[in-house]
Amino acid sequence: MPAGVVKASLPVCQSAAMCEPEEVSQQVWSTWILEAIRKIRSQKQRPSVERICHAIRQHHNYHEDVVAEHLEAAVKEGSVLKVFNKGQSSYKDPGGMQSRTLKIEKGLDLTKVVTKAVRELGERDGSSLKSIEKYIRQSHTVEETAENDLKGALRMAVKRAVSRNFILQDGKTFKYNYNQHNPALRKKQEASKRLSGSCEDFNNLPKCLKIERK
DNA sequence: TCGTGCGCACCTG
DNA sequence: CAGGTGCGCACGA
Numbered sequence: 001m002p003a004g005v006v007k008a009s010l011p012v013c014q015s016a017a018m019c020e021p022e023e024v025s026q027q028v029w030s031t032w033i034l035e036a037i038r039k040i041r042s043q044k045q046r047p048s049v050e051r052i053c054h055a056i057r058q059h060h061n062y063h064e065d066v067v068a069e070h071l072e073a074a075v076k077e078g079s080v081l082k083v084f085n086k087g088q089s090s091y092k093d094p095g096g097m098q099s100r101t102l103k104i105e106k107g108l109d110l111t112k113v114v115t116k117a118v119r120e121l122g123e124r125d126g127s128s129l130k131s132i133e134k135y136i137r138q139s140h141t142v143e144e145t146a147e148n149d150l151k152g153a154l155r156m157a158v159k160r161a162v163s164r165n166f167i168l169q170d171g172k173t174f175k176y177n178y179n180q181h182n183p184a185l186r187k188k189q190e191a192s193k194r195l196s197g198s199c200e201d202f203n204n205l206p207k208c209l210k211i212e213r214k
Numbered sequence: 215t216c217g218t219g220c221g222c223a224c225c226t227g
Numbered sequence: 228c229a230g231g232t233g234c235g236c237a238c239g240a
Binding site for chain 3: 041044045086
């Protein structure tokens, strides 16, 4: 934890156009960050911390660390969603998907949702029920009632997900079970379940299905 | 070199 | 099978 927050991290105001005379609120930062993310995504690239910093610094003259700080704050605040994908962190606009409504009802099974949340959170030491809940609230519009609230549903779902081996419990936290969800393994498991294999060759076909386009 | 654009492979639902 | 994601590379300024 780097301490000195009150360091001289002021922008190098050489050009007036580069400087914001206003007191840049966290809300403004979130806007900038979301803009950056949109831009990067439109370039089909990963919105990583580095790229987001870079994109913002093209318009605002702040030190990278300052940008990174505000990015973190935005994540905490919930205006930016941090996800773990393909081995690295990415950031996305929650608004893009919050149209997804999650209506908590009696029979509803949140196993899949929980599993996905744990995977996308990608926390090294596992994710607590708390952070899972937070993540789901950020990525969905949750409709709940006093009898059927998200937290309760999650408790059940987590339990089921663990027993189904979708996720692994480690004390108070949960981790994604990459073995259970490994595509290759899954194929084999499914195959050996249904048929009793002699079609391994069949699954082994190369990509000779290349279709000429254009 | 730097910013942008994009084909395509890869996942996941 | 559809839709999202991002690597790797090519292209123009």
